[in-house]
Amino acid sequence: MNLIDRTAYATPLRKLDPAYKAGFSLLVLILCLALNRPLVGVVAAAWMWILSIWWAQLPASLIRKVLLAEGIFLALSVAGVAVNIRFYPFFFGITADGLDSALLLFTRALGCASAMNFLALTTPLVDLLDLGRRLRLAPLLLDLMTLIYRFIFTLFESMERMRTAQDARLGYSGFWRGMSSAGELAARLFVDAYQRSARVQIALEGRGYAGDLRVLPAEYRRDRRVFALAAIVTLSMFFVWSL
């Protein structure tokens, strides 16, 4: 999560309006779902790869690792679709239909995942929350997301400190001792989170909290070339679909 966050903050696309990035990713995702050909998913993944490296200037190694992990996961998931089992008469094997379905499912899912990767790796969550406010999503939901996102990191830091303190006193010197320490850590972390929530409430009230977390909207760059890019990607996906 830290890596995704750091990458999203470092990319030159960070300041591009998240509505453009989300719209673009959503368009690719919808096209992958709507255009029913395996090559469409491949083209979508290829476009997202190119744009991630050339436009968003993300490290190629990172994109490769993410896509590889997702690809392996998807391949294992669709293997069940390719394999056909029948009991009367008994058949166990791979049919052409099964293979086609698995390939379509795999490429479609990979295309969609690539579009979401692009969004996640170029848009920090704070910008997505900002977009949610502009789209008038429920304030309570957005406030909860804001606090959860912020306190994931704080909770991680607390957990690291507690784990180090346990480790320094041989808390993880054996399997059962480790299990016991991990259980105690989880319980203590819960108490810590509860106490922190009370302190956060005090801090918010001290600054005039009146029921919703009102903050300034962020300022973004708007680049109309995104529309041209979206048109090119759409046309190329329609072209391979029509082949």
Next chain:
Amino acid sequence: MCLLELVDIHFSYPGHERNALHGVSLHFPPGDRVALIGRNGSGKSTLMLHCNGILFPQQGEVRLGGVTVTSDRASLTNLRRHVGLVLQDPDDQLFSASVAQDISFGPLNLGLSTSEARARVDEAAALCDVTHLLNRPTHALSGGEKTRVALAGVLAMQPSILVADELINSLDPWARQQIFTILDRLVKSGKTVMLATHDMDVAFGWAERVVWMDEGKIYFDGSAVEAQLLFESENPAFAGHVPPRL
């Protein structure tokens, strides 16, 4: 003219027999530089929470500009506009993922427009030397940066009195010095700063007035020089120690 007065405050937490505050009376004239000292559990934090209206006295009253503060929204907003509270751990205070958005929270709650709030954010960020951090995520800041951002979040509300609970405890000497520079600017501009601390160098070297609490009562309220003499008479090991100029 005292902006904030605490008059004969009594308070005990639910389920606790002992009073956390027992007949505490204090006044804060403008431009005062106050250190709040005392043992753990002496009532310092409880006193600070009363100053900002987070807690209400069970007996006695808090007055702002001579007017008694009540629990209605308008009265509380007015109190919080004038008295800013900074907590000990900045991670308790920074709720937003973005520094600029976090600082803007207070001004927007005061009902300011977006442009006014933006101006307040820029001003507070400049005062606390965090302008270069405005676009950074709060979780990526160092301890000193987090403290300065938390301070900026409160100063953006332009309070007349700043109440800070052990603000500098976990900071390195360089970060501490930055905080003292900010606090000095505030005092010079006529604001009152009350800093709760366990660091006697801060109490006797930085403050002009020391409020010493013990078991929920004001044990001493006077000049830092007198407070130091009293402290040394009770703790001979500290006798002759010259606090640094902060």
